[in-house]
Amino acid sequence: MATGLLARRAPSSIENTSSLFKCAFGFIRNLSAATPTNNSAASAAAPGAGAEKPKPKRKKKKKNFFEVAQFLPNWGLGYHMAKTHWTGVSYEITKINLYKDGRHGKAWGIVHKDGLQAADAPKKISGVHKRCWRYIPNSKRIEESAPKQEPQTA
Numbered sequence: 001m002a003t004g005l006l007a008r009r010a011p012s013s014i015e016n017t018s019s020l021f022k023c024a025f026g027f028i029r030n031l032s033a034a035t036p037t038n039n040s041a042a043s044a045a046a047p048g049a050g051a052e053k054p055k056p057k058r059k060k061k062k063k064n065f066f067e068v069a070q071f072l073p074n075w076g077l078g079y080h081m082a083k084t085h086w087t088g089v090s091y092e093i094t095k096i097n098l099y100k101d102g103r104h105g106k107a108w109g110i111v112h113k114d115g116l117q118a119a120d121a122p123k124k125i126s127g128v129h130k131r132c133w134r135y136i137p138n139s140k141r142i143e144e145s146a147p148k149q150e151p152q153t154a
Helices: 002-034 037-045 065-069 140-145
Strands: 080-083 089-098 105-113 133-136
Touching: 065 080, 065 089, 065 105, 065 133
Parallel strands: none
Antiparallel strands: 080 089, 080 133, 089 105
16 A cells, blocks of 8 residues: 555655756746846946936827818818918818818919918919928907997997
8 A cells, every 4th residue: 555655655745856857947047037237238338327227208290281171161172271380370261172082182272471461362282291291279260250249328
């Protein structure tokens, strides 16, 4: 009976020792993979330096003409828009021919210089696909949509 017990224990003790070696080798493998060589050189060069470098901030992607106009009522018809580098020049949008994807197309408008209309006929707007467009909030369209009410005197 005693030999039967030893016979039963012998395979289990072999399994225990093999699992112990597997754990030990796994621990050594994880330990060696966890210490990158680049950080040790960087920490030796700059002691007391903080953690990793912060990622540079991504630049905000500017919008093309149609990406600006899509948030305006009626795709911006009657509103003023200009390129960001233009000073004192804007277009009052009169017509938009939009392609299916909603981000490309053609546009026409009346040129305004220093807030005054510079041309009578609408002109095709060039560079509508370039990413430099902005909405001009101080246009006549906003003033017309909200007329001032005069106080009534009794």
